Amino acid sequence: MPATIIPLTPQEPLFNPQARVCAECGVRKFALFGVLDHAELDNIHVHIASLKLEPGQSLYEAQGSGHAAFTVRSGVVRLERNNERGERRILRLAGRSDLLGMEAMLGQSYAADAVACTPVEVCRLPRTLVDDLTREQPELMRDMMKRWQRALDDADEWLTELCAGPARYRMLRLLLKLTEYADGGEIWLPGRQEMSAMLDMTIETASRLVSSFKRDGLLLPTTPRHARIDHTALAAALRDEASKL
Known part of the structure; x- marks a missing residue:
């Protein structure tokens, strides 16, 4: 080092x-x-x-x-x-x-x-x-x-906030948290194993959720380890999940 x-x-x-x-x-x-x-x-x-x-x-x-x-x-x-x-x-x-x-x-x-x-x-x-x-x-x-x-x-x-509640809600909260460390509008995107270790969920669940966010346009990958967030879509998704709690 x-x-x-x-x-x-x-x-x-x-x-x-x-x-x-x-x-x-x-x-x-x-x-x-x-x-x-x-x-x-x-x-x-x-x-x-x-x-x-x-x-x-x-x-x-x-x-x-x-x-x-x-x-x-x-x-x-x-x-x-x-x-x-x-x-x-x-x-x-x-x-x-x-x-x-x-x-x-x-x-x-x-x-x-x-x-x-x-x-x-x-x-x-x-x-x-x-x-x-x-x-x-x-x-x-x-x-x-x-x-x-x-x-x-x-x-x-x-x-x-990140280790309790439904898996989708925890993942959305993680994406919101990652915006605090954004660099030039891009967030660092953890790997699926890292997400699993952060959110107390299986790697398969983390992968499935990330794939769904990409399909919905909420998560916009720019590199394998960086992405942009549609903040309007993220806020709407969080409100929807919070209403179910």
């Missing part, structure tokens, strides 16, 4: 070029360090690593020693682990500006496997860096707690 090190040690009296890389990042205002101003960024004395992953590559593994958290700059990451029956389950997805591996900030091991679904770019935030900054910047700790709560809310949403 290649890593590009972005040194943030000040080399100029004011705002150094290396720290400017972080300051000018497109997701910084949404990310954990968004609460830091330019001068505060200039005083960071550790290295932040920018990592790039290809689809299927692991960012970290469950039970692995947690020494860093990660901000997603681009792409989609899935969090997954085995259940008590040894079945692989996808717990949730993470996308642009999401913070992953927050359990590492408490010195805990990672709770799930984090795997790239698409080409992904993340920034690695060492625990020591976050520890130092949260002592000096109380608002950073509050922001991190908000992100932790958002991750818990996302996990609850997956459990209540």
